[in-house]
Amino acid sequence: MALTSRLARRADLPELLPLIDAAIGELQKGFLDEAQIASSRSIMGIDTQLVDDGTYFVVESAGSLAGCGGWSRRATLYGGDHSQGRDPALLDPARDPAKVRGMYTHPSFVRRGVGRLILARCEKAAAAEGFRMLELMSTLAGRPLYEAAGFVPVEQVEDPAGGVPVRLVRMRKPIAAPAS
Template sequence: MALTSRLARREDVPTLLPLVAAAIGELQKGFLDDAQIESSRSIMGIDTQLVDDGTYFVVEIDEQVAGCGGWSRRATLYGGDHSSGRDPAFLDPRRDPAKVRAMYTHPAFTRRGVGRLILSRCEAAAAAEGFASLELMATLSGRPLYEAAGFVPIEHVEDAAGGTPVPLIRMRKPIRTAAS
């Protein structure tokens, strides 16, 4: 199994959209009910600003797209192109955490290191730009991965933008440096 990653390009987006839909629809089963899963589609998705900023990754296993995700130096914490409330303001790495965003693994490729690879790429890139911590908004199904990677819950919220409230968890972690 060859696991590789690269920066996403705009031409990857049509391939990533069905992967995102499959991840939302399948990987949240057992964590959310059907109405919550459907509602989550309105608050989740790819934010092409990340692709344009060069902070979004595609992971492939044996040349098949297995997952995607990235990080941001902008204020938006979560949501896709279609989500309301996005904020393109730049963060200050001296005081703000970089945002880990839009992480999805195709259901056929779970538990193979896709998420961990994306998180490591995000952490390294954010550290290179001077950020000292990372923050994300986790789904219930994503929480175990993030906790295993060192993120800790700091706030439990619900987003009802899709009609049915969807539980989410804001999580944060310090970025490991050679000195820490």
């Protein structure tokens, strides 16, 4: 199965939204109960600012969407367009970590390298802009992928925004400067 990746476009949104919905609904089973999965929909989703900033990727396989995700040079750590507490302030690469955001894999493509491909694209792009650290807020379902990719937990939190608290893990990873 060959995977390809490219920058997302606004025109991709009608296809990305069902992929994200399927990922939230299916991939958290075994980590969250049904009430927590329903609650997590209020704190998860696509942030179109990433698409507009040119930092959001789409992964495809044989013409099918396999996943999406990106990174941000803005202060918001997680959440979608509908989430509270978003902060569009630009980060300082000399002191702030770039944020890995909105990572979703279609359930049909789990454990096939989709997440790793997106993380590699994020790391390379953030390093090219001078960032030396990546940070993300992981779901419990995503934590094994991020740990395998070198992220370490720095804080566990609960987000009650959807009415039922959802456990999340803030994680970080140092990244190297691009080779000259």
